[in-house]
Amino acid sequence: MDFSSLSPVAMIVLLIGAATPILLAALGELVVEKSGVLNLGVEGMMIIGAVTGFIVATTTGSPILGLVGAAVGGAVVSMLFAFLTQYLLSNHVATGLALTLFGLGLASLMGSSYNGIKPPRMARLEVEGLSDLPIVGKLFFSHDPVIYFSVALVVAVWYFLNRTRAGLVLRACGENHDAAHSLGYNVQLIRFGAIMFGGACAGLGGAYVSLVRVPQWTEGMTAGVGWIALAIVVFASWKPWRVILGAYMFGGITILQLSLQALGISISGAYLSMTPYIVTIVVLVIMSADRKRASINAPACLGKSFHASH
Amino acid sequence: MKFTKTLAAAAAMGFALAGSAFAQDPVKVGFIYVGPVGDLGWSYQHDQGRLAIEAEYGDAVETTYVESVPEGADAERVMSQMARSGVDIIFSTSFGYMDPTINVAENFPDVRFEHATGYKRADNVSTYSARFYEGRAVIGLIAGRMTETNKIGYIASFPIPEVVRGINAAYLAAKSVNPDVEFKIVWAYTWFDPGKEADAANALIEQGVDVIMQHTDSPAALTIAEEKGIYAFGQASDMLQFGPNARLSSIIDDWDPYYIERVGAVIDGTWESTDTWDGIGAGMVGIGAFNDAIPADVQAEAQAAIDAIAAGTLHPFTGPINKQDGTPWLAEGEVADDGTLAGMSFYVEGIDGDLPN
Numbered sequence: 099m100d101f102s103s104l105s106p107v108a109m110i111v112l113l114i115g116a117a118t119p120i121l122l123a124a125l126g127e128l129v130v131e132k133s134g135v136l137n138l139g140v141e142g143m144m145i146i147g148a149v150t151g152f153i154v155a156t157t158t159g160s161p162i163l164g165l166v167g168a169a170v171g172g173a174v175v176s177m178l179f180a181f182l183t184q185y186l187l188s189n190h191v192a193t194g195l196a197l198t199l200f201g202l203g204l205a206s207l208m209g210s211s212y213n214g215i216k217p218p219r220m221a222r223l224e225v226e227g228l229s230d231l232p233i234v235g236k237l238f239f240s241h242d243p244v245i246y247f248s249v250a251l252v253v254a255v256w257y258f259l260n261r262t263r264a265g266l267v268l269r270a271c272g273e274n275h276d277a278a279h280s281l282g283y284n285v286q287l288i289r290f291g292a293i294m295f296g297g298a299c300a301g302l303g304g305a306y307v308s309l310v311r312v313p314q315w316t317e318g319m320t321a322g323v324g325w326i327a328l329a330i331v332v333f334a335s336w337k338p339w340r341v342i343l344g345a346y347m348f349g350g351i352t353i354l355q356l357s358l359q360a361l362g363i364s365i366s367g368a369y370l371s372m373t374p375y376i377v378t379i380v381v382l383v384i385m386s387a388d389r390k391r392a393s394i395n396a397p398a399c400l401g402k403s404f405h406a407s408h
Numbered sequence: 409m410k411f412t413k414t415l416a417a418a419a420a421m422g423f424a425l426a427g428s429a430f431a432q433d434p435v436k437v438g439f440i441y442v443g444p445v446g447d448l449g450w451s452y453q454h455d456q457g458r459l460a461i462e463a464e465y466g467d468a469v470e471t472t473y474v475e476s477v478p479e480g481a482d483a484e485r486v487m488s489q490m491a492r493s494g495v496d497i498i499f500s501t502s503f504g505y506m507d508p509t510i511n512v513a514e515n516f517p518d519v520r521f522e523h524a525t526g527y528k529r530a531d532n533v534s535t536y537s538a539r540f541y542e543g544r545a546v547i548g549l550i551a552g553r554m555t556e557t558n559k560i561g562y563i564a565s566f567p568i569p570e571v572v573r574g575i576n577a578a579y580l581a582a583k584s585v586n587p588d589v590e591f592k593i594v595w596a597y598t599w600f601d602p603g604k605e606a607d608a609a610n611a612l613i614e615q616g617v618d619v620i621m622q623h624t625d626s627p628a629a630l631t632i633a634e635e636k637g638i639y640a641f642g643q644a645s646d647m648l649q650f651g652p653n654a655r656l657s658s659i660i661d662d663w664d665p666y667y668i669e670r671v672g673a674v675i676d677g678t679w680e681s682t683d684t685w686d687g688i689g690a691g692m693v694g695i696g697a698f699n700d701a702i703p704a705d706v707q708a709e710a711q712a713a714i715d716a717i718a719a720g721t722l723h724p725f726t727g728p729i730n731k732q733d734g735t736p737w738l739a740e741g742e743v744a745d746d747g748t749l750a751g752m753s754f755y756v757e758g759i760d761g762d763l764p765n
Contacts, residue, residue: 108614116607206446213448214627214649219635312606312628314637314650317446318476319626321601352604356611359594360561364761 105238106360109353114245115311115348119144119303119320121248123327124334124341125255126299131331132259133292134272136192136401140177140300141324142201147172147301148308152217152315161220162219165244165305168376172301173294175201180293184286187403198324206286206317213316217309220244244306249342251299256338268292272397275404285404300324335395344378351377361366426583435674437461438495439473440486442502443600449625449644450661451475453523454501457663464668468675479504484512485562497674499667500524502599503568509533516685520679525570527750531681536666539687540570541577541749542717543659544621545724546688546695547641548549550656551619552582552589553706554639561612562593563605563622563629567764569752576756577724578621583758585709586758591759592617602628613638619656622624630654639701644694657710658696667693687744689718730757 123140130137138141149173155164179197182188220242229239259265268288270278275285307323326348334340351373439458442453458471459689472495477486483505490498491512497520500509513521513533521533522577529535551560559614561583562570575593582589592615594608605628609620620640622629627650633640642648644656666684675677686692695714698707716722727738732755738744755763 105614109611112607112610112614113608116603119603157507210446213446214647216650307603310604312631314602314627314631316448316602316626317444318600319602321598321603323603344626353607356594356596356604356608357614358567359761360592360608360611360615360617362592 104357107233109350109357110237110252111241112357113346113349115347115349115355115386116352117381118245118248119306119311119323120327120330120348121342121345122244122251122303122306123300124330125248125251125338125347126303127331128334128336128338129255129259129268129299129340130292130296131291131400132272132397133268134192134397134404135183135289136181136194136292137176137293137296138191138328139176139195139197139201139227139324140327141203141320141322142198143176143297143300143309144201144224144304144320144324145205145318145322146175146201147304148210148320149304149315150211150301151305152215152308153208155217155309156212159218161218161309162243164309165302168305169258169298170301172297172299172304173192174297175204176297176300177290179297184290184293185402187405190401190403193407202318209315209317215315217313217315220310220363221399230341234271241311242311245303246317252342253336255382261340269397271400271404272399275399275402279406285406289404300327303313303327317378325367326378329382333378333381336397337395344381348378351382412677413456418611421570434468434470435465435497436495436672437469437471437671437674438487438490438498439471440477440490440498440500440502440505441473441475442504443476443625445473445475447600447625448627448647448650451501451625453644453661454499454663457667458499460664461667461671465671465675466741468519469671473704477505480508482718483629484508487512488515489522491519495519496757497522497671497679503570507596520674528679529683533554534670534680534682534684536682536686537570538661538663540661540691541573541724543693543695544574544577544686545581547621547659548578548581549585550698550702550710551578551621551639551641552584552586553709554656554702555582555586555589556617557616557618558586558588559592559615559617561589561609561615561617561620561733562591563612563620563624564593564595564599564607565599565624567595567753571747571751572755572763574623575759576752579759580729580756581713581724583737593759593761594671596624598624600625603627603628606632609633611638627651639699642696648696653699653701655696656699660694660696662692687717687751688714689720717726731755732757732759732763740746 147168151164151168154167180208182193200208222242225239229235271288279285330344333344443451445455466643474486477483499522501524503525508526509521509523513530523535525537526535579591596608605624609629609632618638620629622643630640630651633654639656642656644661646658723743725744727742728740729738731737
């Protein structure tokens, strides 16, 4: 079999594109979960981001404004979840699932007149001289701005959580909300903020699908990416740098199996299609096998409602 | 995902049917779709058929639908609920609804079922499908003429006879006008996932493909083709707006006449279980307008093929044709029988790669 036409550089460029929506959504969810909230509505917030981003971008003609609109859209719907879970103390799991259903329905309604419209194209950030370099140019200097932003966000989230006082407070809410409360921190407000950040990131991830990866709006177009993002957070044991590893690995396997098929390699496509999911499950099993490690990594108050009268 | 979809489906059913459960007069027609109505492809075209029924019969019918119903147990639940609420005829519009349809039909002998693209029938279950392979042969011919790299990409969904038949028909037609043509087939294992379909299109383009055909439902591949400056086709609906330059033509599902006829039979009380397999001739498969980028002689050639297929003088599977492993399938001048076509699970000679099973 002739592997020479399989360009690793082209594949890496494709895999980054496939991984970026997952990365953005998972990063947001990581912060949410670190604050002690389990939001299963990622898919719903993503699709809302995809549609609001698309509407804003096509209306204003600016893809950057579209991305901003998507982040705002994602954050706004996440506020619904935040209000229900933080102030009305509803169950996180049920509310998150409801948010996904609501998001999917609302997005189809909002997007019904935007089928078949072409969004403005996102320009790639090209650096004079550097982008033309062989291999390096394509790998590092020819992506769209969102990709650089998503990588920078990984660093920023890591720095925030581990090196700043605010990050420490947020983690305290996730580890022991009663202790955080008794120290005088407003647990509900902090979690509210974290949920909005998660919503904005998910919205951005959704808009990356509708504005860059596919450039079109069709109903249900995020097609389950939000659920994968949720799994990646656990896979990453709540560590930002492992989120990027997980997202790129997932994207990589997806692209690899499509590319191998395009090349005509006869490995059963069914197995290849399963691979990303199988790898995710295997890693999840390995990680949860060691109870001590799993319990150290997972925020102790994850998914627990907080009420000050406890 | 499945769980949430089921919830959505159940909720939608509740709302859709609660209000109408006690009305007696109009014939009630239920549809279940595998994708969202807004996919502008497969499910969209079925919904156009539903609207055509409403337009034709007005107050004499009442229609309802549930979209994005996963194939399998969820479909069974949705159809049972529909049947219980007094629907007279149910159209289940995806191959994977086959067994659920048969199961539900056993429990509700008074409800008629119409299952698309399947092969299992009962006294109250009809099957219907379109001879999409006729349309695939036409667009395969155009693809064979238009490719300059001689590499045609094909984004396939699942290795079921319907899809395999389409690949074979397209390949044979492309090969007949361009002996050097090569098919690169990618199985996406989904009917609808725009992100994955776009990735598959990109992966194919990396391999030098300059015309893409697809048997998945979203316009994603066409959008990518437009962006990369190569050619593709509209799938299920015309899809012109997604790639005005890239779209060479399209293969269009037109269910309207069939749906109108079948619901009419329910109204008249003449409905009985049948097996329908219509093609270009009966108007169930349409070919979209040709792109101006197609040279006039190729347009004429494609039009001649359409006319000949419609008239029944040309069959896309006419021998000599060998199977992929070289064993003879059809002798010189022999035409494939419907039974073999319906269960087609092999590639024809010349296609590279193994057919997944």
